[in-house]
Amino acid sequence: MSGAPRHILIAGGGVAGWLIALASARALLPLGTQISVTHDGADESLGSHTLALSTLPGIQDHHHALGIDDIAALRAARGSFKLGESYTGWTTGGTAILPYGDTGADVGPVRFHQQLMRLGTRVRDMDLAAFSLAGSAARLGRFAPPSPDPASILSTLDFGLHLESGGYARHLRDAALKAGATAVEGCVVSAERGADGRLTAAVLDDGRKISADLFIDATGERAALISGVLGVAWESWAVPGLDQIASALADDSASPSPLTRNEAIGAGWQRSMPLYKATASQIIFSSGEMDDDAAVKRLGGNANISAFNPGRRGTPWSANCLAIGAAACIPDPLASAEHHLAASAALRFLKLVPHEGGGVVEAREYCRVFAAETSSARDFTALFYTAQTREETPWKAARTLEPSAELTRHRALFDARGRIPRSEDGLYNEAMWAAAFIAARVEPRDHDPLANGLNEAALKQRCEQVRQLVANTAQRLPAHGDMLAQLHGSRP
Structure with a gap:
């Protein structure tokens, strides 16, 4: 019986390439598989616009599975903690915060937001952050790691x-490389x-050829x-009216908030991701309403600009080629899913490593799960585009985005009685979906x-x-900036 592939070649390094190289090296090198990574120093593996990552809470589980220490990664990447996301200007009702971790407490089958509605609170007036330790701490610029003690309110935090x-x-x-992968200088241009x-x-750009099984x-x-x-086709999730994306990374001495901010403006929307002594920003905008120079100026005078075309490959595992990262899927930044999809792909691959010369059955299962995960990321962002109430031309166009049958089902359940269907895709749990609708x-x-x-x-x-306990606890937490200064020390 044939065993694992003898040689796996990863074309392109970057976050996605080195994620799967690390996962593969740890699991397959003991079986005799050679893991090679070609790279030329550039990192566009998650898209040329992805200068920084704003991750979902599942990153801790991914890091644990890959043997990565969260704090070591944070120090290496000018990192900060993230307790949720805020949305300003998308609809009436002021800034809304989508907090991570637990919000309030369910009573049997009655979800917390249903309890607030029972008390007469309208969704447009609902402030989930006031009942969430993560949300209240984010609003105050404070942070503490979750407690393993389920009796402690600190156990309700997630980040x-x-x-x-x-x-x-x-x-x-x-x-x-420490795990045994091999780096090959060069850029793959064909095969x-x-x-x-x-x-x-x-086939590399200098004419060299490298054989492999996968x-x-x-x-x-x-x-x-791919x-x-x-020639595997691209399925576009283009948002009507929004066709460009500008990205920038700039030094910033301000104390970073543990919150990703999404602010709607007339020509599109701006995303801010605070790092340690830096800020990464993006503007997704309409080229008909904002020219490139204006976008660059808004981001401080230095930015990368490219077409905005989120989407995915229909079959990211075809023949003996598996696409990962932006080669497989470019989620809308609102999904915060770039890291999750890449790490999930790397770990899922290990469960489906084909035998030498095989892979048809494994590829079919891989693509099935890929479709479920990426569809969830697509629908999560489409909810915000179709629910926003702005009247500028790009936003009116964005509301014409055709929701999927799955999002239509989600929306119908929430529209009727605020219910959320059970989610099994691994990206967003029921509480996050409820918070997104709110x-x-x-x-x-x-x-x-x-x-x-x-x-x-x-x-x-x-x-x-609950509200008072959350407020009092949040006030006592350390300042996020002070905690980062201790973790990072004198290094940026």
Whole structure:
């Protein structure tokens, strides 16, 4: 019986390439598999616009599975902590915060937001952050790690990370090389194919050819192998009215907030990701309403600009080539999913490593899970575009974005009684979906009738106790900036 592939070639380093190199080296080198990574120093593996990462809370689990220390990664990547996201200007009702971790407490099957609706609170007036330790701490610029004690309110915290992509990629590279992966200087531009259509050798820009059994395409939007050689089509999730993205990374001495900020403006929206002594920013905008010079000026005078075309490959694992990162999917920045999708892909690959010369069954299962995860990221962002209420031309166009059947189902359930279907994609749990609908100011027609079984006076007292406990605890937490200064020391 044939075993694991003898040689896996990863085309392109960067965050995505070194993630899968690290995962593969740790698991497959003991089986005799050679792991090679071609790289030319550039990192566009997650897209040329991804100068920094704003991650989901699942990054801790991914790091643990890969043997990465969260704090070491944070130090290497000018990192900061992230307790949630804020949305300003998307709808009426002021700034909304989508907090990570627990919000309030469910009563049996009655979700916390249903309890607030039972008390007469409209979604447009709902402030989930006031009942969430993560949300209240984020608002005050404070942070503490979660407690392992379930009796402590600190156990309700959860967090993601803000990471500068270049520093994070170098950290992953060092870890992958230490685990036994091999670095090959050079840029993959094409590949040779056999009579059966499978790739046989990658072709580098200097004419060298490298043979392998399995090829990983981490070349970013260029998709040199999955698109350039195999011709796998791109499914566009383009947002009507928003066709450009500008990205910048600038030094910033201000104390960083543990919050990613998403501010809607007339020509589009701006995203700010605070790092340690730096800020990464993006503007997704309409070229008809804002020219490139204006976008660059808004970001401080120095920015990368490219077309904005989020989407995915229909079959990211085709023949003996697996695409990862932007070669496989470019999620909208609102999804905060770039890291999750790349890390999830790397770890899922290990569960489906094909035997030498095989892979048809494994590729089919891989693509099935990929479709579920990426569809969730697509729908999460489409919710905000279709629910916003701005009247500028780009925003009116954005509201014409056609929601998927799955998002339509989600929206119908929430519109009726504020219900959220069970989510099994791994990106967003039910609490995050509920918080997203509330942040988008989607107003249900009524609440869950089960909430009527709760005593109104007791419920009101209970919610006020939660609010006070959260507020008092948040005030006592350390300042986020002070904690980062201790973790980073004198290094930026």
